[in-house]
Amino acid sequence: MDILEAPERLRAAGLRVTVQRVAVLDALTTRPHASADTVYSGLRENLSGVALPTVHGILGDLTNAGIVRRVSLPDAASALYEVQHEFDNHHHLQCVECGRVEDVACAVGEAPCLHPSHDHGMRIIEASVTYRAICSDCERNK
Structure with a gap:
C-alpha cells in the first residue's frame, strides 16, 4: 500500500x-x-x-x-x-534465534489452505501456520 x-x-x-x-x-x-x-x-x-x-x-x-x-x-x-491485502493467503517463517519473520505463500489451495482431519461441526474461516527455523545469518554466526 x-x-x-x-x-x-x-x-x-x-x-x-x-x-x-x-x-x-x-x-x-x-x-x-x-x-x-x-x-x-x-x-x-x-x-x-x-x-x-x-x-x-x-x-x-x-x-x-x-x-x-x-x-x-x-x-x-x-x-x-x-497490512492486510485483499486475497492474501500466507503464513509466516520465524527464526528461532533472532526472531526475524518472513511471509511464506500458502503451500496448496485457497484460504483456508489447511483442512483439519475433523472440523467438529465448525466452519473453518482461517488456518494459521508458523514455520519455525533458523535464518542464514544466525546459522553463520553459530
Missing part, C-alpha cells in the same frame, strides 16, 4: 482519515511484522505529539476494520502487525 492508497482504504472501512492513521499504515508498509513499539519508535521522530497508547489504539482500529492483521507468533515478545 502506498501513501496515496491509505486514505482510500481508511474511508472504505468507515474510518476517519488522520495523519496518525496514515503514518501507521505507511510504517507497516515499509516494515511489515512490526510491533506497536516498533511502529511508535519510527513515528515519534517525524510525527510530534504521537504517543504509544495512540499507536496501540490506531492499530486496534485498523485491525478491527480489516486493514491490518494482528500476528501472534511463538517467542515474539508482543503481537506483530502487517
Whole structure:
C-alpha cells in the first residue's frame, strides 16, 4: 500500500482519515511484522505529539476494520502487525534465534489452505501456520 492508497482504504472501512492513521499504515508498509513499539519508535521522530497508547489504539482500529492483521507468533515478545491485502493467503517463517519473520505463500489451495482431519461441526474461516527455523545469518554466526 502506498501513501496515496491509505486514505482510500481508511474511508472504505468507515474510518476517519488522520495523519496518525496514515503514518501507521505507511510504517507497516515499509516494515511489515512490526510491533506497536516498533511502529511508535519510527513515528515519534517525524510525527510530534504521537504517543504509544495512540499507536496501540490506531492499530486496534485498523485491525478491527480489516486493514491490518494482528500476528501472534511463538517467542515474539508482543503481537506483530502487517497490512492486510485483499486475497492474501500466507503464513509466516520465524527464526528461532533472532526472531526475524518472513511471509511464506500458502503451500496448496485457497484460504483456508489447511483442512483439519475433523472440523467438529465448525466452519473453518482461517488456518494459521508458523514455520519455525533458523535464518542464514544466525546459522553463520553459530
